[in-house]
Amino acid sequence: MHQVMIHPATYETAHASVDRAFDLFPQDLEGKKVLIKPNVLRASEASEGIVTHPAVLAAVVDKVETLGPAALVVGDNPGLFSYGANEAAFEQTGLMAAARGYYRNIGLDAVIVPFNPHFMETVSVSRAILEADIVISLPKFKTHGLTVMTGAIKNSYGFLPGAQKARLHKIAGSPARFHDLVVEVFKIRVPGLFIVDAVVGMEGNGPASPDLREIGLILASDNAVALDAVMAVMMGLDSGRLRFLQNAADAGLGSWKMTDIRIDGKLEKMNDFKLPPLGGEAIQDNAAVQEMLQSKTLLIPQPDPDACTACGACVEQCPAQALSMPDNLPQVDMERCVTCFCCQEICPEKAMVLQ
Numbered sequence: 045m046h047q048v049m050i051h052p053a054t055y056e057t058a059h060a061s062v063d064r065a066f067d068l069f070p071q072d073l074e075g076k077k078v079l080i081k082p083n084v085l086r087a088s089e090a091s092e093g094i095v096t097h098p099a100v101l102a103a104v105v106d107k108v109e110t111l112g113p114a115a116l117v118v119g120d121n122p123g124l125f126s127y128g129a130n131e132a133a134f135e136q137t138g139l140m141a142a143a144r145g146y147y148r149n150i151g152l153d154a155v156i157v158p159f160n161p162h163f164m165e166t167v168s169v170s171r172a173i174l175e176a177d178i179v180i181s182l183p184k185f186k187t188h189g190l191t192v193m194t195g196a197i198k199n200s201y202g203f204l205p206g207a208q209k210a211r212l213h214k215i216a217g218s219p220a221r222f223h224d225l226v227v228e229v230f231k232i233r234v235p236g237l238f239i240v241d242a243v244v245g246m247e248g249n250g251p252a253s254p255d256l257r258e259i260g261l262i263l264a265s266d267n268a269v270a271l272d273a274v275m276a277v278m279m280g281l282d283s284g285r286l287r288f289l290q291n292a293a294d295a296g297l298g299s300w301k302m303t304d305i306r307i308d309g310k311l312e313k314m315n316d317f318k319l320p321p322l323g324g325e326a327i328q329d330n331a332a333v334q335e336m337l338q339s340k341t342l343l344i345p346q347p348d349p350d351a352c353t354a355c356g357a358c359v360e361q362c363p364a365q366a367l368s369m370p371d372n373l374p375q376v377d378m379e380r381c382v383t384c385f386c387c388q389e390i391c392p393e394k395a396m397v398l399q
């Protein structure tokens with residue numbers, strides 16, 4: 045039996061909800077390496093509701109600090125609009141301050157891991173995600189044009205640095221395959237605890253819609269499938285009809301059936317909750333979105349010879365060994381490059397530019 049917490053909250057009282065979440069789902073963090081991953085879709089104001097609110101992150105950081113971790117990292121890899129701008133995204137959203145000095149640019153250092161060859165043979169994943177003893181995921185309660193909703197499972201898509209996200213979007217090719225893809229990424233590293241910012245959620249054409257919804261809740265669980273199923277029910281969806289939840293259940297990651305989920309709190313369906321088109325047409329048939337995806341997958345890193353000091357940091361850090369340094373200027377082997385853009389993130393001279 046899974047358990048999902050539904051706790052009344054404002055951003056001022058987020059600490060109480062987070063305390064309750066840790067009571068229900070105790071975490072032995074003493075001496076452990078902990079990584080906290082908010083949803084930092086892109087640089088935006090916290091009031092736009094696009095990212096996990098800083099008050100929720102601050103409450104989780106404060107709680108984790110009291111549990112004696114050996115190391116704590118707060119990080120994410122923002123999406124299409126904020127490649128190579130991790131710091132800017134964290135600063136503008138207020139998440140940098142909320143991270144209380146534990147922010148780290150996890151896009152700087154990645155590891156190549158095997159992936160489902162139906163999509164790509166390998167992907168690069170932020171090393172900090174893989175090396176953490178425990179990952180705490182902080183999704184935002186939002187709709188999503190392709191997966192209908194974005195919660196615990198979809199938040200893990202940010203494990204991938206750089207343009208792989210756009211590339212995989214494109215390779216997936218259809219909303220149905222994108223549902224399959226998000227579960228494949230989630231399986232790379234399953235977080236141990238999920239705490240959802242549903243104080244202010246998003247409806248309509250998420251994940252960056254102007255339609256915000258005052259919900260006044262923080263949700264939590266140690267099981268992503270159950271948590272997303274509960275979010276789906278709140279949105280008025282039949283959780284069993286969401287393909288990514290079916291896939292996750294088939295993969296043994298949990299159950300979306302309400303009979304398998306104990307609710308701590310009160311589960312209520314929201315009246316007139318505005319959903320995106322259920323088939324994923326919002327993104328699939330949107331020419332502007334498709335064009336942007338296409339353009340992002342065409343980006344390649346190139347060194348600026350006037351700015352590069354030939355320090356070699358990018359060559360050393362490239363997880364795909366796609367960089368060499370003939371004639372004191374990095375050269376990119378596009379056959380090997382996985383467009384993670386770690387080289388751009390790491391360059392101290394801002395000499396690696398995306399073209």
Ligand code: SF4
Nearest residue numbers: 362381382384385387
């Ligand atoms: S050269 Fe390609 S694979 Fe290597 S760090 Fe840069 S973007 Fe990533």
Ligand code: SF4
Nearest residue numbers: 352353355356358391
């Ligand atoms: S990290 Fe920047 S400055 Fe150093 S070699 Fe690479 S491109 Fe040049």
